[in-house]
Amino acid sequence: MGEHQDRAEIPFDERDTGEVRVLDASRVRLFRTPEGIPRAVIEDDLCCLHVKAHCSFPLSNPDEYVSLRDGANRELGLIEHLNHLDHASRRIVEEEIERRYFLPEITAVYRLEGHFGTYDWEVETDRGRRSFLVRGRSEKIVYMPPRHVIITDVLGNRYQVSDYSRLDRRSMLLLYKVL
Amino acid sequence: MDPRAEPSSAIAEKLRSLGCGEPRMAVRSDLGPDGSFGEEWLVLADSRLLTLTPGEASAIRRDFPLADITEVKLENLVGAGALQAVVRGQPVDMVRFSNTLSRDFAIAARRLDKLVKDGELPEPPEEDEHRFCPKCGRPLLEYSKVCAFCVSIGRTTARLVGYLRPYAWQAGGILTLMTASTALMMAPPYLGKRIIDDVLRRPGENDWLLLTYFLGLLGAHVSMTGLIALHGRLSAYVAHNVLFDLRAQLYQRLQLLSLSYYDRRQTGAVMTRVSHDTGELMHFIVDALPWTIMSVLTLIAVSVRMISKSFWLTVWILVPLPILLLTTKLLLPRLFTLLRRFFERRSRMSAILNDSLSGIRVVKAFGQEETEIDRFGERSTDLRTAGVSLDRMWYSFFPALGLLSTAGGILIYYFGGRAVLAQELSIGDFFEFMALVQLFRRPVEILIRVSHWISHALTSAERIFEIVDTEPEVSEADEPVSVGAIKGKVELRDVTFGYEAHKPVLHRIQLTIEPGEMVGLVGHSGAGKSTLINLIARLYDANDGQILIDGVDVRKIPLKELHDQLGVVLQETFLFSGTIAENIAYGKPAASRIEIIRAAKAANAHDFVVNFPDGYDTQVGERGSRLSGGEKQRIAIARAILNDPRILILDEATSAVDTQTERQIQQALERLTASRTTVAIAHRLSTLRNARRLLVLDHGKQAELGTHDELMEAKGTYYKLVTLQSEMSQVHGVGG
Numbered sequence: 022m023g024e025h026q027d028r029a030e031i032p033f034d035e036r037d038t039g040e041v042r043v044l045d046a047s048r049v050r051l052f053r054t055p056e057g058i059p060r061a062v063i064e065d066d067l068c069c070l071h072v073k074a075h076c077s078f079p080l081s082n083p084d085e086y087v088s089l090r091d092g093a094n095r096e097l098g099l100i101e102h103l104n105h106l107d108h109a110s111r112r113i114v115e116e117e118i119e120r121r122y123f124l125p126e127i128t129a130v131y132r133l134e135g136h137f138g139t140y141d142w143e144v145e146t147d148r149g150r151r152s153f154l155v156r157g158r159s160e161k162i163v164y165m166p167p168r169h170v171i172i173t174d175v176l177g178n179r180y181q182v183s184d185y186s187r188l189d190r191r192s193m194l195l196l197y198k199v200l
Numbered sequence: 201m202d203p204r205a206e207p208s209s210a211i212a213e214k215l216r217s218l219g220c221g222e223p224r225m226a227v228r229s230d231l232g233p234d235g236s237f238g239e240e241w242l243v244l245a246d247s248r249l250l251t252l253t254p255g256e257a258s259a260i261r262r263d264f265p266l267a268d269i270t271e272v273k274l275e276n277l278v279g280a281g282a283l284q285a286v287v288r289g290q291p292v293d294m295v296r297f298s299n300t301l302s303r304d305f306a307i308a309a310r311r312l313d314k315l316v317k318d319g320e321l322p323e324p325p326e327e328d329e330h331r332f333c334p335k336c337g338r339p340l341l342e343y344s345k346v347c348a349f350c351v352s353i354g355r356t357t358a359r360l361v362g363y364l365r366p367y368a369w370q371a372g373g374i375l376t377l378m379t380a381s382t383a384l385m386m387a388p389p390y391l392g393k394r395i396i397d398d399v400l401r402r403p404g405e406n407d408w409l410l411l412t413y414f415l416g417l418l419g420a421h422v423s424m425t426g427l428i429a430l431h432g433r434l435s436a437y438v439a440h441n442v443l444f445d446l447r448a449q450l451y452q453r454l455q456l457l458s459l460s461y462y463d464r465r466q467t468g469a470v471m472t473r474v475s476h477d478t479g480e481l482m483h484f485i486v487d488a489l490p491w492t493i494m495s496v497l498t499l500i501a502v503s504v505r506m507i508s509k510s511f512w513l514t515v516w517i518l519v520p521l522p523i524l525l526l527t528t529k530l531l532l533p534r535l536f537t538l539l540r541r542f543f544e545r546r547s548r549m550s551a552i553l554n555d556s557l558s559g560i561r562v563v564k565a566f567g568q569e570e571t572e573i574d575r576f577g578e579r580s581t582d583l584r585t586a587g588v589s590l591d592r593m594w595y596s597f598f599p600a601l602g603l604l605s606t607a608g609g610i611l612i613y614y615f616g617g618r619a620v621l622a623q624e625l626s627i628g629d630f631f632e633f634m635a636l637v638q639l640f641r642r643p644v645e646i647l648i649r650v651s652h653w654i655s656h657a658l659t660s661a662e663r664i665f666e667i668v669d670t671e672p673e674v675s676e677a678d679e680p681v682s683v684g685a686i687k688g689k690v691e692l693r694d695v696t697f698g699y700e701a702h703k704p705v706l707h708r709i710q711l712t713i714e715p716g717e718m719v720g721l722v723g724h725s726g727a728g729k730s731t732l733i734n735l736i737a738r739l740y741d742a743n744d745g746q747i748l749i750d751g752v753d754v755r756k757i758p759l760k761e762l763h764d765q766l767g768v769v770l771q772e773t774f775l776f777s778g779t780i781a782e783n784i785a786y787g788k789p790a791a792s793r794i795e796i797i798r799a800a801k802a803a804n805a806h807d808f809v810v811n812f813p814d815g816y817d818t819q820v821g822e823r824g825s826r827l828s829g830g831e832k833q834r835i836a837i838a839r840a841i842l843n844d845p846r847i848l849i850l851d852e853a854t855s856a857v858d859t860q861t862e863r864q865i866q867q868a869l870e871r872l873t874a875s876r877t878t879v880a881i882a883h884r885l886s887t888l889r890n891a892r893r894l895l896v897l898d899h900g901k902q903a904e905l906g907t908h909d910e911l912m913e914a915k916g917t918y919y920k921l922v923t924l925q926s927e928m929s930q931v932h933g934v935g936g
Contacts, residue, residue, distance in 0.1 A: 056290050079278070119235060123280035123298065135537075141338065149237035154338055175339055177299040179279050198537055 044089070044098035046105030051113040059113050061089060063097050072097070074117040080165065080181075083122070087114060124171075125151065127182045130192035133199065140199060142172075146180065153178060155199075162199060170200070211241055214258045220245045224321065227308045229297040231280065233261055242283060242295045242308065244321075249285055249312065251294050262294055272312040274305060283309050300339070306703060356658045359665060363445060367438045374438065375493070377431035382497040384427065386505055387420040389635035397628030431490070439486040447478055449668055457667075458674040459739045470667075477660035484657035492650050495643035502636050509629060516615040517637060520607035521644070527604065528648050531597050538590040545586045549579040605644055609637045674741055680758040683750050686765045686846035688715035688877030690736060695745035697735055705731045706900045708745070718878040720891035722921060727897040729881045730771075733849045736879055737766055749847070767845025769872070771853050771881075773832040780809055781816040783835055787843040799842035802871045804864040805834040829853070830861035837868045848873060850880035852887060885922065894918060 048064040051072065061072040069091045077086040077099070087100045103111050125146035132143040140155045153174035155161050163171045170182045182188065185196055215223060225244040232238030233253060240261070241252040249269060251262040264287055271286040280298050283305050284291040297305050307324060315321040333340055364371050395413045399406050454474070462470070506514040556563055556572045563572055616633055619625040625633075690713040698704035706728045713719050721729040734740050735747060738754050747754040754762065767787075775783045784799055785791040791799075796816065800806040808831060812818045820826060820835075827835065833853050840848065850873065857865065866886050873880065873890065882888045889908055896904035896911070896918045903917050911918035 054290075056288075056292065058290055120277065120282070120293075120296075122278045123231075123235070123296075124278070125237075146237070148235060151237055177302075200541075 042096070042098040043101055046100050046102075047107075049089075049100065049106060049110060051106075051110040053113060059117055061097070063089070067097065069097060072117075074114045074121070076118060076122065079122050079124075080169075080171070083118065087118070089114075125180050127172075127180050127188075127192075129189060130195040133195040135198065139175075142174075144180070151180075153180070170196075211252065211254060214252065214254060215243065215245060218252075218258075218260055220248075220250070220260075225308070225311070227295075227304055228301075229295045229305070230301060231296045231298060233296075235296065237298075240295050242305075244312065244315075249294065262292065264292075266316055269316045272309050272316060274309045276302075281305060285312075303700070306700075356661050356665070360658075360661050363442045364438070366445075367441060370434055370438050374431050374434045374490075377427050377434070378490075378494055378497060381424050381427035381431065382494065382501050384420050384424045385498065385639060386501055386636075388417055389505075389632045389639070391417050391420070392635055393626075393628035393632035395628075396631050397626050401627065435490045436486060439482070439489075442485060443478060443482050446481065446664065447474075450474060450478070450664055453668050453670065456672050457670060458672045459734070461670060461672070477663050480660035481657055481664070484653060484660075488650075488653045488657070491646050492653075495646040495650075498639060498643045499647070502639050506633065506636055509633070510619065510625060513612075513615055513619055513625070513633065516611055517608045517633075519611070520604050524601065524604040524644070524648075527600065531593075532648075532652070535593055535597055538586070538593050542583070542586045542590045545579070545583045549576070549583050552576055552579050601648075605641055608640060609634070612637055674738060674759075676759055677756045679756075680761075681752055681756045682761060683752050683757055687750050688846050689713065689748075689750050690847060690877060690879070691746075691748040691751075692732075692736075693746045693748065695735065695742045695747060697731060697740065697742045697744075699731075699740075704743070704900060706735070706897075707902075709902055711895060711902075711905070713877060713879065715877050716875045717893070718873050718876075718880060718891045720880050720882040720888050720894045721897060722882060722888065722894055722918060723897035723903070724899075724921075726899075728900040729897055730851060731900075732897070733851060733879055733881065736847070737768060737849055738762055765846040767840040767843045767848045769836050769840045769848070769850045771851040773829075773836040773853065775820050775827070775832060775835060778820060779814075779817050780812075780820055780835060783820055784816075784838045784842055786839055791842055795842060796838075799838040800835075802841050803834045803838035803868040805831070805838050805868070808834075828857075830857040830865060833857075833865055834868055837865070837872055841872055846877065848876050848878040848880075850878055850882075852881055852883045888922070896921075 045064055050062045051059055053059055058070075059072050061067075061069045063069065069089075071092045073090045073092075073094075075088040075090060076083045077088060084103045085101065087103060089097045089100060091097055100106060100114070103114060106114065125148045127144045127146050129145040130142070131145065132141065134141045141152070142155060143152045144150070153176070155172060156175050161173045163173075165171065168182075168184045168186050170185060172180045172182075174180070182196070185193060185200070188196065211226065212223065215221075220243070223243045223245040227242045229240045229242065230237060232240055239254055241254065243250050243252055247266045249262075249264050249266060249272075250260050253259055253261050262285075264285055268287050269285045270289075273284055273286065273291070275282045275284055275291070277296075280296055281302050282293045282296045285294050286292075295305075311322050311324065332338065391413050395410065399410050399413070451474070454470070503514070503518075506517070552572075552575055556576070563569060612630075612633055616625065616630045620627060620630050690711075692709050692711040695706060695709045696704050697706045709732065711719070721732060723729055731740075735742055736754075738747075738759070741755060749757060749762070776786065781793070781796050784796050788795075793816075797806060800809055800816075809816055809818070818826070850869070852869075866884065869887060870890060878891075880887060880891065882891065882894075888894060891908070893905065893907055894911060895902065896916075898917060904911055904914065906914070912922065
């Protein structure tokens, strides 16, 4: 039912040539206003009052091909790799990405109990301890080879394990119950 | 953990210590300022909006007087959200929260936004849905009241048993028969003992008893068989009737539930509920339950008999039992995990297979055969690993189980033999014990699995009860006001609605449609057009404002009366499997054949139907698969024409059809909408021009309202839409 899903509004631009604009990162500067709003100056000719950063590959390659966008959600260009930016600008982009993408990394599994298709998890993440419920298996646990797993709980929160071979033994045994 | 908890007195304390008054509103967030899981409070106090970070060094992180705030809004992030206050033109993050709390903060944002814009803080909407289990605090699934972890076995069983009430006599009879046949089961071992002790060990003394005992034995077996057959049949009768009652209740409820129930779930899930869960229950009531009862009865009878003969021997025989139970309790869950993993991997492998074979064209066109082979190989390997683990466990577990359950029979040889040698037992007793122990095996095997069966069945029962208990959201008024034949005046007064109450899709719509008038709804995709017509059809009820038909609030009109006089032509033409005639007459099954033909003719469908080999008797196929898009549309139009509704709701299909068919459909629509109150979501220019007035929606808000000419002159949104549309259809027309 299309009408009541959250869809970002993408403005239709007739002048869009369909070409990708990869920005010269050395000529891109980001800074914050006193109120904390991120602003960007792109290649000396464009000043964007409220810039946003979207990752093209948030799960597999968050540092590459970051899309810088203006207040109307139009793409200003792509940053090929974040380490091409100067330190301060890179910091700001990373902060904006951190704000936008919330995907805690599970570092340990304390408890994983199943009860007829519903699993009760208690984990430690890089953002603190958390409990959640996962219902069902196939759609809620997504595998990204080789050892990357993304879990979605019943309330729509997601959690990831980038490499489950790096977990401690107990966590891995528990995790293995559902893999 | 329910995050909607009230601010604790500790929080109120902290606020006071930091110089604030009583909070008018406080919402807790589960993310700290650095993005880690933590606690922060968004507080409205003293005409200020603040963010409080509790902790040892609790501080007010953000603090703005309401006067400085022009807007409060939500920003949806990925996996989280942020509530922002717009201060001096700039949005400032007040607080961030995970998806768990998106609803709470959406409500808070809406309330605060109204406060800063209108000056009034509206009441929070009613919590009519349970989101967290009242017992364990875990989130509930799918807005249901059933917590998988807290299912009360007692309550569900009691309720299930309730369904037996109409069959109380039969149930009583079944139990009696079962008891009787169990008692009879004790007879053969006993008779065997007598044969050995009284006849065989004393040759010559009681030879004539042999025949008597033999006949007794025969009689016992025959009667047992008879009793088992009887209670089996009775069980089946009761079980199937109970299930019939349950299914009927379930299906009835499903039909009556409003659309919002189905919106939130996938149809597949609901269907599984009905078929799978009732199937589970059927299996349980018909098979598992009788066996369980029989097993328990048998165990009791056998134990009693054995103990009455020799307490200590019984004890020795029963020694393996606790070991058996322990082993089962420990190993069975692991077995199930392996089983689940095996099935899961098997379905993943099938999925890949299905994928590549159904898309084999793409695979070949892009030359990806090798990749697909590798992908499949990986999944196949995974499956093999799981299969091997499973079978290893299976073939260790069940033999071990078997050994333990027959251990009793073996132990008897030793302990029983010793008792005979010590003259405590006769050989006949020894024989009887052997026979009784044999009777033990089957019941024990069944009871091992019982707890598992019972939980499955109870969970299924709970899921079914959950549906049966759900009240439809759109319900009949307590005292419906009949309007008789609807004249067709439709009025929308300040209507606001969202599928989720805190995310409105329509904002304050004002519209009056005169009888016989056609109003077209125009706007970008997602603007709220389909939603608006859903409201008029009373498939949902507005959150705010009123919808009136002929001056009567739509909620007061009896639902049946409303739907009888409302006609609907939807974007997705849904045809039920059946003949074309049946589909056209769906709303009016008593229609005569000539009425059907007239409707079809008006819809420009008659000609193609009559050209079909089976004419109006043509089977339409599942979901109308045998008809083309244009044909389906016209059948749907015919269906609406036959219904002759007082108010017509039209959601134009946008599927591409050739120009000829297009004109036929246009003409059919003109005939359908002539002098009938119509609300149409229009895509075709021709439909737009037919409409007397047009309502332009922009993101759920009313943008423009007027006739086609008025709006074209105004050169606003409508003008842009129309010019874009005609450019596109020009291109479209060339391809045919």
